Amino acid sequence: MTRPTPPTRGEELLLARISAAAGREHLGKRCATYGVAAHPIPAPAAPARGIRALLAFVRYGRPSAARARADARLDLYEHGMTVAVRGRIHVVRYDTTSVLQGSTRHHPHVCARAGGTRTYTLTDVDGKRIVLYVGPEDGGVEDCGAEDSGAEGWWFEIRRAVTRAQLPLALAALGTGERLTFGDVWLTRREVGWGEVSARWPEVQQIEISHGAICLEIAGSRQRRHRTGPTASEIPNLFVFRALVERLRTDGAHP
Template sequence: MTGPVRRTRSEELLLARVSAAAGREHLGKRRATYGAAAHTAHAKPVWARGIRGLPAFIRYGRLPATKGRDDARLDLYAQGMTIAVKGRILVVRYDTTSVFRTSPPHPRDPARVGPSCTVTDVTGERVVLSGGPDHDDAAPWHSEIQRGVIRSQLPRSLDALDRGKRLAFGDIWLTSEQIGYGEVRAWWPQVRHLRIREEALELDIDGRWHGPGPGVSGIPNLFVLSALVEHLGPDGAR
């Protein structure tokens, strides 16, 4: 019978650094660990296999070294996540982060592969996270980040609207009474649906689609905005 694989000294030190960083930001209980690829937004994009290395990570506690690629370790917690990449530990809190949708992969561009998104850490630095070419947009870490942000930010957004605040999601603004962008605006009882068409947002107002609106790659936390539209529109709970 084979016992558990022992971590190396460097792996123990990395885990200690990750745990310490999560503790400083009060992220709560660790829920899962994944492999991915990451680079800061100001760096030259270098895409990696990412999640393809996850079986090796589970078995050996580390991702396989890959020349010229920035493999990252994602530790997801109750209130956020840590990103360990190139010797750095970046911390993301679900209640303050902005998540931007990255353009989907192009079949003729091998440098753009797998599910990806951009998140901001607690200092405001943007980090691009990507999966591998063998995985679809349902990457587990992507779905968990989305659920965590909605869980943390939707109640706070609704409370702000109740207090008369105006919220902005990029070029889109909304109040407890209206939503708008550019020259388009509507009262909530008029808004039926929100959709993405050709990477731009459109609104169905009284049965008529208005668009194209802002590009989705420039809208922070688009899934929170979608949840607000669903909640505040005529078919919502309000």
């Protein structure tokens, strides 16, 4: 039986710094660790506004190859996460972060298949952004499938943790009469809308994502039943927004 390779002095020091950073932000117990590979962002290939302010692209690395290939690491905690990139540690809290979901087809490591590379842009506690992206390993087409990337595990945990942390806060704010905004979309306890489009919750039959855009289907509309709104990639914490929509639609249908 092969014994695990003991950590180097540098790895021990990095772990101590990560633990200290997580402790300062009260992230709680460490739940999982992943080896990842970091790539600098080429400015001409920036896929969205504000991309030049991003710190690094971080791609999931298979655990078996982490020690040999990783130059960064991702640690998930109870209340947040850390991303260590080339000696710098970024701390993200689930209850305050803003997450944007998107994709890019122009990065050198983009998958050759139709789906391209999926990106998840998170805001850390200092207001800086870092992008977690899921793509092929070193341009290899054979590793393009989601089932091969291994990233679904950590992304599912991050999405679930952010929703669990932010949904109760959002519902409490709506309960006191506040108006919440998700990019260009706003919602209250009574209605939802963007631009000149708005509807009361009992009138909303469905909100869905169609061709990358948010679409609102309004019952009894004399005009178009589908109103195309902002693109999904411009909606921060889209999964929290969708959880709120389902809750408010249900409450509107059964007051």
